[in-house]
Amino acid sequence: MSDDRLYETLHWKIGDVSITRMVEVILRAPIGSLFPDEDPAELRPFHDWLKPNFLLDDETMALSIHAFLIEAGGLKMIVDTCAGNGKNLPLFDEWKNLDTPFLENMTQLGFAPESIDRVMCTHLHFDHVGWNTRKVDGGWVPTFPNARYLFNKTEWDYWKDHEDPYESGALEHALLPIFDAGLVELVDANHRVNDEISLIPTPGHTPGHASVLIQSGGEEAVITGDMFHHPLQMAKPGWIDMADVESTLAEKTRIEFMQRFGDKPATTVLGTHFATPTAGKIVSDGDGYKFES
Numbered sequence: 646m647s648d649d650r651l652y653e654t655l656h657w658k659i660g661d662v663s664i665t666r667m668v669e670v671i672l673r674a675p676i677g678s679l680f681p682d683e684d685p686a687e688l689r690p691f692h693d694w695l696k697p698n699f700l701l702d703d704e705t706m707a708l709s710i711h712a713f714l715i716e717a718g719g720l721k722m723i724v725d726t727c728a729g730n731g732k733n734l735p736l737f738d739e740w741k742n743l744d745t746p747f748l749e750n751m752t753q754l755g756f757a758p759e760s761i762d763r764v765m766c767t768h769l770h771f772d773h774v775g776w777n778t779r780k781v782d783g784g785w786v787p788t789f790p791n792a793r794y795l796f797n798k799t800e801w802d803y804w805k806d807h808e809d810p811y812e813s814g815a816l817e818h819a820l821l822p823i824f825d826a827g828l829v830e831l832v833d834a835n836h837r838v839n840d841e842i843s844l845i846p847t848p849g850h851t852p853g854h855a856s857v858l859i860q861s862g863g864e865e866a867v868i869t870g871d872m873f874h875h876p877l878q879m880a881k882p883g884w885i886d887m888a889d890v891e892s893t894l895a896e897k898t899r900i901e902f903m904q905r906f907g908d909k910p911a912t913t914v915l916g917t918h919f920a921t922p923t924a925g926k927i928v929s930d931g932d933g934y935k936f937e938s
């Protein structure tokens with residue numbers, strides 16, 4: 646698949662709510678990088694829907710690092726702020742010392758940083774909080790000065806005492822400056838943002854992980870966060886994802902999520918790291934489920 650397609654800006658309309666996907670960077674990740682204990686050959690029966698969008702020709706996983714920009718009832722919101730520039734991030738070469746025009750691209754799409762009303766981080770891993778701040782004169786300041794940043798209280802309670810095992814700087818660079826600026830609103834995992842947008846608890850990947858539910862005009866979309874890192878987890882919800890903090894709970898959450906949102910034609914699932922086309926439906930497939938995009 647060409648890079649252009651992986652990086653294109655995508656738009657969806659759910660009732661009166663508009664949602665835009667803006668990509669920061671694409672990772673080509675070997676299956677073993679997230680699932681070191683699992684056998685990729687077990688995925689062969691699912692290649693017909695995993696390829697070519699989610700598993701590339703060389704059977705690496707396409708992982709898209711992107712933000713969702715939402716406009717609902719006059720409110721502008723960004724869900725997950727990606728990785729950020731100039732950081733020595735781990736595991737993959739593609740995101741080491743990024744230098745992307747992330748904020749300029751937001752502005753071009755009608756979401757200038759100062760126009761953002763809410764920032765929502767599905768969880769507090771470094772690739773979901775990176776643009777919470779930007780570097781000015783050697784210090785880290787909030788990127789979205791007029792926003793309230795919504796963090797799940799359970800999630801913060803965990804990470805304030807635990808270093809992100811993959812990127813120890815996220816707390817200091819991307820979280821504490823937001824607290825210092827008085828912009829954080831600690832919310833519960835069922836928080837309602839406005840008439841159309843609410844959070845739903847999806848714990849396991851991290852203890853206070855939350856997904857985002859959008860309902861308008863009889864339609865519905867749900868932003869997964871990293872409850873699913875990759876669509877292959879719909880076929881293999883029990884595969885141990887090395888980035889999940891609590892594996893057993895993560896599996897239970899994935900299964901319950903598919904039971905709740907699967908086989909519902911009016912529900913669009915938007916994957917936080919799902920490559921183009923990113924959006925699809927969860928549908929029954931034998932004993933389990935698949936992602937139909």
Ligand SMILES: [Zn+2]
Pocket residue numbers: 770772773871918
């Ligand atoms: Zn992530």
